[in-house]
Amino acid sequence: MNKTRLIIPAIVVLAFLGLSSVFIVDEREKALVLQFGQIRAIKEEPGLGFKIPLIQEVVKYDDRILSLDTPEIEVTPADDRRLIVDAFALYRIDDVRQFRQAVGVGGLRTAEDRLSGILNAKVREVLGSEDVTSNTILSEARAVLMERIRDAAREQAAALGLRIVDVRLKQTFLPEQNLAATFARMRAEREREAADEVARGEEAAQRVRAQADRSVVEITSKAQRDAEIIRGEADAERNRIFAEAYGKDREFFEFYRSLTAYARALKGENSTLVITPDSAFFNYLESPEGGGADRPAPAVAE
Template structure:
């Protein structure tokens, strides 16, 4: 019995090895392709434990695991040309999954890297076609959604030939290239400078208009004030003359005396003037006789303001001037 234990152990080990070689597990998010001598004999799409023929090392049956989940392929800095002839840089990504494992195995031997390389090339071409029919502003407007759907629809036939299903295509960024960005900046700068010059010119015109209006209002106000002052001065002179006339009518003697006193004050306040008058002159009659009254028809003594070198005599006086 003891001599049979090694044999039993070997047989058990062989059985365990055969069992292990014939079992494979498919996890959630995976699908398995069962191959026999390189040919696909079965595809397992649901998670679980499955059996296959053993001796995979003899290439009898083998299992290739393929992702079942939706995967993402990013493409950055794709250089595209729009309808206007300018170039832009676009970032986009594809959401896809393996929908047909048999076709996927036959097209790219089940290598996801090869499938993504072919998708990258076809996405680049689709983006160029879509952008080539539009201008730059389309990618920044509501048409952006239509552009993404159009790229997706162009990719789907090629993806189907690879056993893939393109779920969605998204354009993440559309930006100016360095040279176009500088040109756009220079153009925008020139437009802003022109706008600033236009606004500055409008401001200068408005300032000149306001200044001219203010100057005109000043001239009109000053002229109106001068006119009013002349009118008031004339009215005052008229009122003064009327007051003097009324005073003369009421008391001619006092009025003559008042005018003579004003003439004396004017003559004596003037400096630099010498007057030579006769003491018997009518001009000094109130000095000789404070009660003197002018003869009828004879004007009262008066003396206007003298010039720098000459002092005119009062009425009825015979003055001579000397410097």
């Protein structure tokens, strides 16, 4: 009976010691075996590990890629237009021994505080350099700037046992007190560009109008010249016909011209003539014989 009382506690103690000497490392973790605060072993592969019970302890760290949001900071690029920058970083614990020696028992909280300070300093350094303006930060070139910040921060982060995977600028905006001045400057620039466009449009319109006016003058002059030529040719043809008719039958030609004069004198509302009865104008109306060759024909306004 006394032996049984001793065996059972011994088994319990042995079981406890056996279980305490075994630990499991998840695939998402890295582990350190510490003895009185000193690193005795590093377990980076998933599986079972062993330690000395009661003397050694196991500290586990996350082996996944972690994210860190940095507080908003104000930067001043080369053009002196201040900006508020909100960035974040992706990092992981690369060297667990270095990490433990750098942060001690503070763990991730201490590491992230120090990493945040490193990132803020590098953001100010890169975005405040002489070759970087606010337009550069707000353009597609910001991808190159983020790579520069990442590369600049990696060396100091390595001293903490960390590897920075990526750095991103989430937001970049103006301080509240600068918004009104910036909007006014942007409005002035757009108005200047609009005025330039209007001036160029007016210049083009003037060229088009001048060309159109010149074309009108040229076309009108050509048309008038052609009209004068045609009119002259028509007058010549008319005179030729009159001369030919006069040469063939002078009496008939004079009779025809008298009728034409009557038609022109009495057309429209002008139907009353006041002339002497013996006027030569009515010679062909008075004589039933149609007048004579020696009788002059009335003048006709052509």
